[in-house]
Amino acid sequence: MGVQGLSTLLDNSPQIYREVRFMRSRLVIDGCNLLYQLYFKSGLDQNHGGEYAAFEDLVEKFVTALRDCMITPYVVLDGGTDPTDKKLDTSTQRAEDRIKRGHKAAVGSSEENLIPVLTELVFKQTLARLEVPVAQCYGEADLEIAALASKWQCPVLSNDSDFYIFGLPAGLLPINHFEWEAVEQSGSRRYIPCKSYNTSSFCIFFNIQHQLLPTFAALAGNDYVNLRRMGKSIRWAQFTPAGCAAPNRLQGLLHWLNDFEQPREALKAALGMMGELSEKQKVEVLQRLRLGMEEYKIPPSSLERFFIHGVAPEFPAEEEVVGHVPDWMRLPLTQGRLNGDILDVLVLHRISLSTLVDHGDMPSACLTSRPLRQVIYGLLLGRLKHHVVAERDRDGLQLSFIPVQPIVKGLIQRLARSSPHEAEPSERLQVLLEALGVTEDSLSRLPPGLQLPVAVTCYWLREAQPPPDKMLLKALLLGLSNGDTLRHGTALKIQQKHFKVKLDMDVVHAFNQWQVCLKDSVHLNQLLGCPLPEPQIARLYEGTLVHRLVHMMRTGGKLKFRVKSDLSSLKLYQTTLSIIHQFHAQETSTSTETGPQRQPLDDLTANLQQLFFQCDDEETVTEVKSAARAQEDLHLDQMLSVRTRYRIKERNNRCNNPEICRKEERRGWDIL
Structure with missing residues (x-):
C-alpha cells in the first residue's frame, strides 16, 4: 500500500510526470499490484465468486499489448510474510477491515474490492501458459522489484506508492497512467x-x-511505521504552504522538510514536536522511524540469476528462516509452483486465510477445507514434535487466530520425514485421494483436467455446511462440463434483457466453500508434486455463471444455446454425475443414523429432459445415437427420461423438413 495519500498528491501535481512513448524495453512488473489493478479497474464481478475467464482474457490482452511494442515483461510476486513481523500490526488491521468489507458486500451487494479467492491461481496459470517470466519472492516483493529494475536500468510498473520513494534509475510507470x-x-x-x-x-x-525521501515516507506513515497508532502523531497540515487550496498533511510535511539537509536533524526536530517523551519512548519512536526508512535501501538483486540462468536465490540469512525451509523448495517456490503461504507455515507456524464476500453470521467458508490444510501442515511440519499452526481467520466479524493441529499419521508422517516430492507417485496420489475421500478408479473415466475438481466436489458434498442442495450441485456440474460453451457470450441467450442476480447468502456461502476447497486442494496437489493434473481454473469455474444457473432453476428461467449442441459436454456431464452418484451411494451406505442427511441426487438428471439436439444432417443423427450408446456404457440408461428419448426420436424423424429445422435453430436449445 505504501505511503497513504501520496498517489493522490502526485495526481494533483501532474507536472511531476513526464509523458513517454514506452517500447523496446524490459519492464519489471509488481505482479500482485497488477493483478489487483487489472481485476478491479475492469469492472469484473467481485461478489458472485469471480469472472475468471474474463480475467484470463484481460491478462492475455495485456501481455499481447506489451509484446506488440517489443516490451519484455518480468513479473515479480509476493511470497511469504516478513519473518520479523515488522508489518504485523498493519496486516492485522487490513485483515480486520477486509472482514467488515466482505460482510458489507454480502449484505448490500456493494463492491468492496475483495479479490475472488481463485484469482491469483488464474493469474499464475495464465502467465505460465503465455510463457511470461515470473518470480515469486520469499517475502514481500518491493525490494526485489526495485533491485532488479536498478540492476537492469529499466522502469517498474506498479501503483504502489512505495515506488515513488525508491531511487529507481529508470523511474516508475504508474499503472493508472499506463x-x-x-x-x-x-x-x-x-x-x-x-x-x-x-x-x-x-x-x-x-x-x-x-536523501530525505525515506524520512518523508516514515514520518508520513508507511506499512512499517504509523505515528498516529503509536499515539505520537504530528499535525503536519499546519505547515501547508500558502497558496494551497486547503490544508494538506503531506504538503505540510514536505514544506516542513524544506529546512533540513540530513535525515538525522529532521528526525531530531520531529521528536521535539511530539511533546514530553521519556528516554525509552524516544528510543522506541526513533527505532520505528529508522526501520521504516531502511525499507527503501535497495539491495543487490537476487532475482537476476534466476531470470537469466534459472538459479533460485538463497533463503534469507535471518535466524527465523535458517533451518526451517528445506532447500529443495527454493526453486519451486521461486517459480511460483508452490504457494508462498508454505513459508509462513514453516517459519512462523501461522497462515492467513482468504477473506471472502460472506455474511458475518455465517461460519467462515475456510472451515470446510481445514482437514485438507491439516494434511498440508502435517507434510510440512510432521518431522517436528508438538507444533500447531495458527490460522488467521474470521469468527463472525472478528479476526481470530485459531490453533490447528497438523495431521501426522501413516503415509503422511513417512513423507514428512523425507520429502513429499521424493516419494513414489503412487504414494503421493494416495495421500491426495485419501484427503479428499475418493478413489483413483472413480476418477479414471474423467478427462485429466477434471479429476481434481470432481474429487473436490465429492469432498465438498461431504463436508460443506449446510449440505449443498441438488440445484447447487446441478449448476456446478453444468458449469464444469459446459464451461467453455456457456462462457462465450455468443453462445448465451438469457431471456431477461437486463438479467442481474441478487446475492443469495446461502448460495454465496456454499460456492465460497467449494472454491476454498478447490484452492486448498490445488495447493496440496502442488506440494505433492502434482499427482493429479492441475486444473485450468479459468476454463473450469465461473462464479457468475453458476449463480445465474441456480437462479434460473429456481425461477423457471431458460438458458439457450445458439450454437450446435456439444455432445461431448453431455457425455462429460453424465460421467461426472455418475461419479457423484457412486460417491453418494458409498457415503449413504457408510453414514450413521445421527449423521447429516443429504438430499437424494437422482433428480439431478432432470435437466436432460430439456436438453434438445438439433439434427440438421445425417452426421448429427449418428452422433446422437452414439451418445445414447455411450450412456449404456456408463450405466446411465435411467438418466434419460421417456420424454427426452421421445423428443430426440421426433427430431430425427423431422430432419427432412428444413423449415422446421430452421425454426428450431432460431429458437435454440434449452439446457435447463
Whole structure:
C-alpha cells in the first residue's frame, strides 16, 4: 500500500510526470499490484465468486499489448510474510477491515474490492501458459522489484506508492497512467502512451533533498511505521504552504522538510514536536522511524540469476528462516509452483486465510477445507514434535487466530520425514485421494483436467455446511462440463434483457466453500508434486455463471444455446454425475443414523429432459445415437427420461423438413 495519500498528491501535481512513448524495453512488473489493478479497474464481478475467464482474457490482452511494442515483461510476486513481523500490526488491521468489507458486500451487494479467492491461481496459470517470466519472492516483493529494475536500468510498473520513494534509475510507470489498451504506432514502431515518474522531479518540485525521501515516507506513515497508532502523531497540515487550496498533511510535511539537509536533524526536530517523551519512548519512536526508512535501501538483486540462468536465490540469512525451509523448495517456490503461504507455515507456524464476500453470521467458508490444510501442515511440519499452526481467520466479524493441529499419521508422517516430492507417485496420489475421500478408479473415466475438481466436489458434498442442495450441485456440474460453451457470450441467450442476480447468502456461502476447497486442494496437489493434473481454473469455474444457473432453476428461467449442441459436454456431464452418484451411494451406505442427511441426487438428471439436439444432417443423427450408446456404457440408461428419448426420436424423424429445422435453430436449445 505504501505511503497513504501520496498517489493522490502526485495526481494533483501532474507536472511531476513526464509523458513517454514506452517500447523496446524490459519492464519489471509488481505482479500482485497488477493483478489487483487489472481485476478491479475492469469492472469484473467481485461478489458472485469471480469472472475468471474474463480475467484470463484481460491478462492475455495485456501481455499481447506489451509484446506488440517489443516490451519484455518480468513479473515479480509476493511470497511469504516478513519473518520479523515488522508489518504485523498493519496486516492485522487490513485483515480486520477486509472482514467488515466482505460482510458489507454480502449484505448490500456493494463492491468492496475483495479479490475472488481463485484469482491469483488464474493469474499464475495464465502467465505460465503465455510463457511470461515470473518470480515469486520469499517475502514481500518491493525490494526485489526495485533491485532488479536498478540492476537492469529499466522502469517498474506498479501503483504502489512505495515506488515513488525508491531511487529507481529508470523511474516508475504508474499503472493508472499506463495506457496499454490504447497502443499507438509511429512509423513501424508501436508504443504504449504512459507517464513516467522519477524521484529527481519530485524533489525539485517540492524542494527537498533526495536523501530525505525515506524520512518523508516514515514520518508520513508507511506499512512499517504509523505515528498516529503509536499515539505520537504530528499535525503536519499546519505547515501547508500558502497558496494551497486547503490544508494538506503531506504538503505540510514536505514544506516542513524544506529546512533540513540530513535525515538525522529532521528526525531530531520531529521528536521535539511530539511533546514530553521519556528516554525509552524516544528510543522506541526513533527505532520505528529508522526501520521504516531502511525499507527503501535497495539491495543487490537476487532475482537476476534466476531470470537469466534459472538459479533460485538463497533463503534469507535471518535466524527465523535458517533451518526451517528445506532447500529443495527454493526453486519451486521461486517459480511460483508452490504457494508462498508454505513459508509462513514453516517459519512462523501461522497462515492467513482468504477473506471472502460472506455474511458475518455465517461460519467462515475456510472451515470446510481445514482437514485438507491439516494434511498440508502435517507434510510440512510432521518431522517436528508438538507444533500447531495458527490460522488467521474470521469468527463472525472478528479476526481470530485459531490453533490447528497438523495431521501426522501413516503415509503422511513417512513423507514428512523425507520429502513429499521424493516419494513414489503412487504414494503421493494416495495421500491426495485419501484427503479428499475418493478413489483413483472413480476418477479414471474423467478427462485429466477434471479429476481434481470432481474429487473436490465429492469432498465438498461431504463436508460443506449446510449440505449443498441438488440445484447447487446441478449448476456446478453444468458449469464444469459446459464451461467453455456457456462462457462465450455468443453462445448465451438469457431471456431477461437486463438479467442481474441478487446475492443469495446461502448460495454465496456454499460456492465460497467449494472454491476454498478447490484452492486448498490445488495447493496440496502442488506440494505433492502434482499427482493429479492441475486444473485450468479459468476454463473450469465461473462464479457468475453458476449463480445465474441456480437462479434460473429456481425461477423457471431458460438458458439457450445458439450454437450446435456439444455432445461431448453431455457425455462429460453424465460421467461426472455418475461419479457423484457412486460417491453418494458409498457415503449413504457408510453414514450413521445421527449423521447429516443429504438430499437424494437422482433428480439431478432432470435437466436432460430439456436438453434438445438439433439434427440438421445425417452426421448429427449418428452422433446422437452414439451418445445414447455411450450412456449404456456408463450405466446411465435411467438418466434419460421417456420424454427426452421421445423428443430426440421426433427430431430425427423431422430432419427432412428444413423449415422446421430452421425454426428450431432460431429458437435454440434449452439446457435447463
